Amino acid sequence: MNGSTRIRLITLAEHASDASNASRQVVSLANDADPAEQKELIATAARVELHFPNFTDGRAYSQAYLLRRRLGFKGDLRATGDVLVDQLIQMERTGFSSAVLKDGIDPADAQRQLDRFPAFYQGDVIHDAPFVRSDVGSNDE
C-alpha cells in the first residue's frame, strides 16, 4: 500500500453489489480466526473481509496487521459489521482499504474523522517509520 491511498468508504448497497459481482475469490474471516491458518486461500483472494461484531471488539485490527505485514496480502481488505466513523482512521492505519458504513452515517462526518490528525506517533501498516523525529520538531522550548 502506499501512503496516499485512503480507505474507501462504501455503502451497504455498494457492498452487496460487490458481493454479487465478485469475479475473484472473497475470503471472510471470523474475528477469532488466525489469518496464518488460511494463508493459501488468502494468497489468491481478491478481497478479505474482516468483521467487527461490535466496534469495541478490536481483534480484527490485529488480523489486519497480520494480513498485511505478515502474509503480505495486497488485495482489498474490507471492514464489515459495526463500522463507526470514529474508528475509520484506525482501520486505515492497520491496513484496511475499504470499510462498509452502517446505514444512516453522514459521509461528511466520516471524512472529517479521517482528516483530523496530521500525523501519529507510532509506525503503522501504512507508515513504516516510527521514531523518526526529523518531521516533528525539536524538544527546545
Next chain:
Amino acid sequence: MYQYTEFDQSFVRSRAAQFRDQLERWQSGKLSEDDFRPLRLQNGWYVQRHAPMLRVAIPYGELSSRQLRMLARIAREYDEPEAEVYRLASEAQRKLGTVRLPTNYAHFTTRTNVQFNWIPLSKAADVMDLLASVDMHGIQTSGNCIRNISCDERAGVAPDEIADPRPFAEIMRQWTTLHPEFAFLPRKFKIAITGASEDRAATDWHDVGLRLLRNEAGELGFRVTVGGGMGRTPVIGTVLREFLPWQHIMNYIEAVVRVYNQYGRRDNKYKARIKILVKAEGQRYIDGVEEEFRQIVEHDGGPHTIPLAELERVSACFALPSRPSVDAPIDLEAIATSNAVALETPQFERWLQRNVSPHRNQRLRIVTLSFKRLLQAPGDASAEQLDRVADLAERFSAGEARVTHTQNVVLPWVHVNDLLPLWQAAREAGLASANVNLLTDMIACPGGDFCALANARSIPVAEAITERYQDLDELNDIGDIDLHISGCINSCGHHHSGHIGILGVDKDGKEWYQVTLGGSDGSHASGRAQAGKVIGPSFSAAEVPEVIDALLSAYLDIRATVGERRESFVETVRRAGIEPFRTAADRVRTLMEKTA
C-alpha cells in the same frame, strides 16, 4: 521534564478537537449513548454515582508548576456541580452518613493520575482545551486500551537507581498513544516501570511490569513480567524475560499485547484481563509471545526497535535541571539554623526523618508533601492547595513535582539549604504531616461517596482511622505500615497489597468491610509482591477502627526484635501468621455485639 514538541502539542490539540466533535455529535443525537461511552472513556470521562468524573493523565507522574496551576484553575472554575446535581448527591450521601461532600478539588490516584468529580459534561470540551494548552489530556486514562504508564516517583533522582526509567516511559507513552491496533483490547491494560532496586511502582501487580537492570556484561535491559493484576482475582505477574535488551522493549510489548488482543477472553468482563489468559494458557501464552516477538523482529524488521539516537533525544529532556535553587553550594549557616530548629521543634525533626529522603545529588533531597491529614480524604487537593504546590515546586524544586503511587506529591529537586523554609511553607499549606509510610499515610479510593462501582464508602473509614491516630509518637512506635482501602473488589485502593487491607462489601444493602493481612506491593520492606489473606467474616463500619486498633495492639504485644531494631508490622505477620491477629479481631466482633 519531557518538553512537548510542536508535534506533541498539535497532537493533543487535535485530540481535544476530536473529543469536542464527539461530544457535540452525542449531544445532537448523532452518536448514541452506547457508541459515545467508549469514546468518552478513552478521553478519561466517566459517569459516576452523582456526576461525571474526569481522569487526567499524568504521564509517569510528572507535573510542572504550570500544569499544577491549570489543575488548580480547573478545580476552582469547573469542578462544581449544578445546584440540583449537588442537592441530590448530598441527600443520597447524607442517608449513608456522609456529612462532607467537597467540590472544587482534585484527587491523586494510585496510578499517579488526577481526577475531578464534579465537572458537568457540558463543560467537558472546554476543560480538555484548557488541559491541552498546558500539554495535558485524558487520553487512554480509561477504556479497554493501554493506560497511562506509571513510574517510580523517584525516577532520575533516587540513589538506588540503575537507570532512569523516564525516557523509556516517554517513548512508551508515544508508542501507546492512539495505537491503532490496540484501542479495543479485551480489557484495560496497565504498564508500570522502574529503574531502581527498590520497587516503588508495584510493578509485579501490573499487566506489564518493567524493571531496568544490567546484565553481567553491563548492558541495560528489562526484566519483564506479564499478567499481574488486582480485582477479584489477584495475581502476581509472571516473569517472561529476566533480561530483554532495552532496544527491543517496544517490539516485545507489541508481541505481548497482540497475542492478548487475539486470544484474551471477551465473553466475560471479569475474565478478560491478561492475567487470566496468562494463568489459563501458561507456557502456551509465553511461547506465543516469543514466537510473535521473533516474527516482529525477523519478519517485520523490528519496526519498533529503539535507535540509540532516539533514546538520547528523549533522555536529554530529563537531565538535571539547572536553576539557582538547584546549583547553589551547600550553605553551612542554613544547615546550622535548620539543625537548631530541628532540636527545638519535634514536628520539624519528625518531618526531616519521615518526609525527606536522600537524593543521588548530595546537595539535594527528595521531599514528600503529605496529602494525608484530617478533614480531607487521602490524595485530595483543593484548588488553593494545588496552587500552593505549584508555588512550592517553583520555589524549591525547579518547577517540578511528582504524583506518587501512594497519593502524595514529591518535590524531587529540593536543595538541602531550603529544607527549613520549605517545611515552614508546606506547613502553612497543610501539607507537612510527618507521616510518610506510617499508618495514616494510607491509600484509599474515592469509594461509595463518588464511585458508581463501589459497594461501600472508603473515605469515612479512612477518616475514622486518621482521627483515631493523630499522635505522632504512637504512629512512629507502630512504625512503617501500608494500610490500603478499596470500596469494592475492583481494588483501586490496592487493598490486596496492603499490610492491612480493607475491602468494602455490600451485604443486604449495608456497608461491610473485609480485612486482609500481609499483602505486599513488592517493596523491600514489604517483601515479595503478594495478596493479603482474609482474617474472617467482614466487619461493620463501626467495628473497623476497633479492628485496626486490635490488630495493632496484637502486633505491639508480640513483635520481636531483629538485631538492633524491632520487627515491622508486616514482618510480625509473616513470622507469627495471621492467627494471633484473627483472634484479636474476633474479640472486637464479640465485644461490639455485647455492647450493641
